[in-house]
Amino acid sequence: MTFATDIEIARAATKKPIQQIGEALGIPAEHLLPYGHDKAKVSQDFIDGLEGRENGKLILVTAINPTPAGEGKTTTTVGLGDGLNRIGKKAAICIREASLGPNFGMKGGAAGGGRAQVVPMEDMNLHFTGDFHAITSAHNLLSAMIDNHIYWGNELGIDERRVVWRRVMDMNDRALRDIVTSLGGVANGYPRQTGFDITVASEVMAILCLAADLDDLQRRLGDMIVAYRRDKSPVFARDIKADGAMTVLLKDAMQPNLVQTLENNPAFVHGGPFANIAHGCNSVIATKTALKLADYVVTEAGFGADLGAEKFMNIKCRKAGLAPDVVVLVATVRAMKMNGGVAKADLGAENVAAVEAGCPNLGRHIGNLKSFGVPVVVAINHFVTDTDAEVEAVRDFVAAQGAEAILCRHWEKGGEGIEALATRVAEIADSGVSQFAPLYPDDMPLLEKIETVAREVYHADAVVADKTVRDQLAAWEEAGYGSLPVCMAKTQYSFSTDPGQRGAPTGFDVPIREVRLSAGAGFVVAICGQIMTMPGLPRRPSAEAIRLNDAGDVEGLF
Structure with missing residues (x-):
């Protein structure tokens, strides 16, 4: 079976003028600062005038620990926004901007994929609006x-x-x-x-x-x-x-960027902090603006739920006064099999036993998210190699965790393929059952905050920190920084600090190598293991395949 590439799909999109996208949200044309015909910034004056409006419902999309098999968190975020609009809801999405480093390296872009993308895809993954x-x-x-x-x-x-x-x-x-x-x-x-x-x-x-x-x-x-x-x-x-x-x-960069999905629904794309060394979410100003303009706002947090969702809850929501109404946890059959010990080359063959063996990773994320008092729905992001028996194995496991899993085909069918999830998510969001609360109070000592995340989210036995680290945390508390939240910098591939430990490992400690004070951002970073703040290119970087074709169009982005 042959499918069009992401960039081919994006290039064939029928885009509306950005003024029409803004108009659907109630943004007058004079408050859109256009960058070409299909993207614009929303003026600060307009945003200031939204104060006092009631907020819409906030939906967080997160995922299991990332694997080379792929999970599709951004694709699901975009697809869910399209699905909500398709069932008659007024919805917008909020995602991060793409970094050039990963685009030309190994990871690729950040505009979604298949029939669930944000456009203009090429601009979003290149210079965009210059932020x-x-x-x-x-x-x-x-x-x-x-x-x-x-x-x-x-x-x-x-x-x-x-x-x-x-x-x-x-x-x-x-x-x-x-x-x-x-x-x-x-x-x-x-x-x-x-x-x-x-x-x-x-x-x-x-x-x-x-x-x-x-x-x-x-x-x-x-x-x-x-x-x-x-x-x-x-x-x-x-x-x-x-x-x-x-x-x-930074004056212009502070203003959120408005673009559209393939189905001409509004998307705010703004900011992009690392989910390791920082909090991994799009900007507060974009999220708050969207909440004033739409009835439902779908946003995402970086990496797996143990990093991105934890920081979304404990840092972004705490500091911005936000509260999610429902969380969508993205998983794939392929990733379950990889967590169950199957090599990437063998993921195409049916293996229900491996799916079941890999599901504890999913189960731990479900439990962690519930501990914040927020209802959880699992989105099974469908791949063509998935079998009915494998999908049912995931559904049965999730049901045993007291949650529900819904199969989603948005990559293949866009909003049509995710209507069931959109309907259920809207029902839960409207029910008002969320009782969100951060994991720890502001006045808890910094080391205890680190220990709380390690124990409650990672399920570690203990935190190992030498006297230098403990003395530094005490000094910051003495200097008035003790009320700040903590930002855990660790590998995204495992609940532990060992990227090779997939699944739901137990019996491990979390070593704190050093701590850093981000006094302006307003959090204390705990470095767990080796965290790379300047990545390198792989042996064969994506940049080798990116070029202009004879028609002057970009080829090779993904």
Whole structure:
């Protein structure tokens, strides 16, 4: 059976002018700042005028731990939005923007897939409206101003050994992870070791996605710690006097982007923080805007539910005053088989026993999500190789967990293929049964917050943290940061810190290698194991296949 590629489907889409998409949501044309004919930013003035409107229902789409078999979380998010509109609901979706690094590396884009995509797919997976470039520029302006301050006398007394602000770029480039700057003599400054992270790992990205408005954005930027003095007192971005200029660079990037799905339904695509080192959700301002304009808003959180959904609940919802009405947990038969020990090359053959063996991973996620007081529905994202017996095995397992699983064919059929899930999700959201509550209170000590996530979400036996880590957490509590939530940075492939442990492992500890304070974003990062903030390209990067064809169209994006 031959299917059209994602980019072929996207290119054949019949798009409406973006003004018509905005009109359907009640956004006047004068409040849309167009980037071409099919994408636009929503003006801050219009967003400010929405205050006081009642919110729609918030639907979170998350997934099991990612596997090479693929789960299709973004595809399901897009499909569910189309499905809700198809059954007569006024719905919008909110997803993250795509990073160039993964697009040209191995992971690919972030616009959905098959018949459940956001368009223009090529623009979304390339430069889009320039938000990531603005974030990169603002971040690196601060880097330049720190080095410039040191060069011109170092009035703030910065310890050059303790500059913690690195540089960023939106590309995978392992050669830049650790570098030495300012070589070449006195005129070029003082040599020091530093490095690059990918733009999505920047604290500026996390701040843009959590800020309520431009004033809040500038305050948070000023709160960022960029270095320490010899007495270990912090130096903030506002001390460098960079927060104002950074805000200017980010003024347009703060405004949410409006595009459309293949079925001409509204999609807000804005922001894209890492789900490891940050909270992995689209911007608060985009989500809140959508909730004022639509009756149902479908959004997603990065990676599996143990990372993305946990941070969505404990960081984004806590800080933004949001509460999900229902959670959709995406799983595939293929991923269940892989969790059950089947190699990727053998996933096409029916293996009910392997499906059953892999289901405990799904079961643990269901239990974790229920612990937040939110009802859960499992979406079985259909693949053509799935057999009826395998699908029934998943359904039976989910039913035994006190939830329900619904087969979805949105990749193949778009909104038509996900009507059953859309109908059930709307019923649950409208019922008001959600009793959402974060996992821990603000006033719990930082180490106890880390231990709570490790115990309740990962099902670890204990957290292992040496005296240096414990003393650092205590010092931050003394400095007034004890009420912040924690952001766990660990592998996305396992509940444990070992990416090779699939399924639902037990009998393991969570080692905390170091902790970092993201004072502007408003969370404390606990680094568990080796976390890469500047990825490298694979042996055969996707960039090798991306090109312009004879008609001038992009080929090779996915």
